[in-house]
Amino acid sequence: MKTAEAIYDEMADQFAQETGMELAGAGEMAVRLRALAAQVYGLYLESAWTRKQCFPQTATGEDLDRHAFLRGITRLPASRAAGTLRFSVQTAGTADLPIPQGTVCLTAGLVAFATTQDGVLAAGQTQVDLPAQAVEPGPGGNVPAGTVQTMSVAPVGIAACTNPAPFTGGRAAEGDEALRERVLATYRQLPNGANKAYYAQQALGVEGVTAVTVLPKARGLGTVDVVVTGPNGLPGEDLVDQVQDVLEAQREIAVDLQVRAPTAVTVNLVLSVQPQAGLLPGPVLARVEEAMETWFDGTMLGQDVLLAKIGQRLFQVEGVANYAIEGPSGDVSIDEDELPVLGTLSVEEM
16 A cells, blocks of 8 residues: 655656646745645545455454354354352351342452352351352453352341352453354355255354254254253253254244254363463463363364373463373364363462
8 A cells, every 4th residue: 555655756856747847846836745645645545445344254243243244144242151159157147148239259260250140048048059150251350169259238137158160151341263163154155945954054053042054854854953052051041042043933844943052072171280380270270261161162073082182282371381281181072053162170389
């Protein structure tokens, strides 16, 4: 692309050819031409930006969202990490202790979690578990077990709270590259009202659907199985029913169509990590746990869990100098209607 200075030089040369006079550097005509050159340069930039946003291969931001809309796809929003909060007392009491919905508990790093329903620590009991989710969406809410330590405002009579299991499922909003890949995938196999691409595109148009696999003749001639996942992995019944309703209205005549969740394949990870020199192991191991927990989401539908990919993800974690994968012992093969789900996760210092 021409620079503003190059455009000015061309104008000045043309002016000299037409008039036989050279422009003075600080003269009025030179100043006017420099202003005009800046405007022309702005038009070049605007034209380049427009060309970039016209195609899904190069569009970004809201313009990429518009390309996705034309293909029946929406950008996946950020999601909150979900898990369980355990409220406890030192000695069992004789009266019920109510725990209202929205009770906030915090980690040492001030990551906040709130209960999502009312609960009661019953008389005679010393603890109760309640479902909760991170107050803020994003991967920051993915924390290991035992990291929740305090309550923002403790319910009357409650002495302590913690999380007996990790909070998982928090992730940032879908980035441009991930959304672009989903948009371009709809062009590789154009729907024609009957093929796999048609059903996949219709299913991906339902909000909350992350990945789709279409299995023709899975249950015999005239049958189509559509396997869907949600942002956190296995879809809820409401999402499955919603996709079923959409596809029932679009399916071919005499086609027995069934929308279902994938078969979960549990993958247990046993990892040893060597932090970079000078770094405390605790934060590095915590970041590794977060990276592994957020990896196993709905986008993993039908994807093999390769040792090479595990290693690649480990090296992307800040502070990791070396690693060893003790489990699984080899690559885990995944069928197209299966979803790898993280089982146990052990991360120790090498």
